[in-house]
Amino acid sequence: MSLQLSLQQMLQLTAAEAEFAATYFEEKKYTKQTILVHQDTTCQSLYFLVKGYIRAYANHEGKEITQWICIPNYFVTDLGAWLFGNKTKWNLEALSDLVVYEIKIKDYNILYQHIKHWPEKERHFIGHCFEQMEQRIYNFIALNSEERYLHFMTYFGYLFNEVPHQYIASIIGVTPETLSRLRKKSIEKK
Numbered sequence: 001m002s003l004q005l006s007l008q009q010m011l012q013l014t015a016a017e018a019e020f021a022a023t024y025f026e027e028k029k030y031t032k033q034t035i036l037v038h039q040d041t042t043c044q045s046l047y048f049l050v051k052g053y054i055r056a057y058a059n060h061e062g063k064e065i066t067q068w069i070c071i072p073n074y075f076v077t078d079l080g081a082w083l084f085g086n087k088t089k090w091n092l093e094a095l096s097d098l099v100v101y102e103i104k105i106k107d108y109n110i111l112y113q114h115i116k117h118w119p120e121k122e123r124h125f126i127g128h129c130f131e132q133m134e135q136r137i138y139n140f141i142a143l144n145s146e147e148r149y150l151h152f153m154t155y156f157g158y159l160f161n162e163v164p165h166q167y168i169a170s171i172i173g174v175t176p177e178t179l180s181r182l183r184k185k186s187i188e189k190k
Helices: 003-011 013-020 080-083 105-114 118-141 145-161 165-172 176-188
Strands: 026-030 035-037 044-050 054-060 064-070 075-077 091-094 098-104
Touching: 003 013, 003 044, 003 118, 035 044, 044 105, 054 165, 064 118, 064 165, 075 098, 080 118, 098 105, 105 118, 118 145, 145 165
Parallel strands: none
Antiparallel strands: 026 098, 035 091, 044 075, 044 098, 054 064, 054 091
């Protein structure tokens, strides 16, 4: 999917608005293991991932906690840092070679001045992001580890062939050993 089409769909922009907005994004390539955003710094960029995978993770008491694996055709940033200027909570690491479109905060702010109803469009997009976070929180509260595993497999099972399994275990809140048991149990049921 092209950047312009993604901007149209995700932000509900007209074709002309999407074309204008796309001029502020710069295509960039990053190699595997590059850290695009470092934890406890400022966040100056929003990325639209075209190719590859990005891991959002934090270092906490000597452990890495993977929050999410970002997949192509989605935006990625540390949202709180991007919106409010807070210190970043997450590292964003390239799990593979990447192609992204990057927009800097100063250029993003230009869109407010030139795209009609930008705040409403942005609110709709951020609301969608918030809705996804709510679903993840609900899953952690309402589902047991096996149910979280099955839910992840339903929507993102292909990631098992793309990223290290310990990252997936962290996302669903289990140890790597528990993830192995859940996978084995699931395979035996088939």
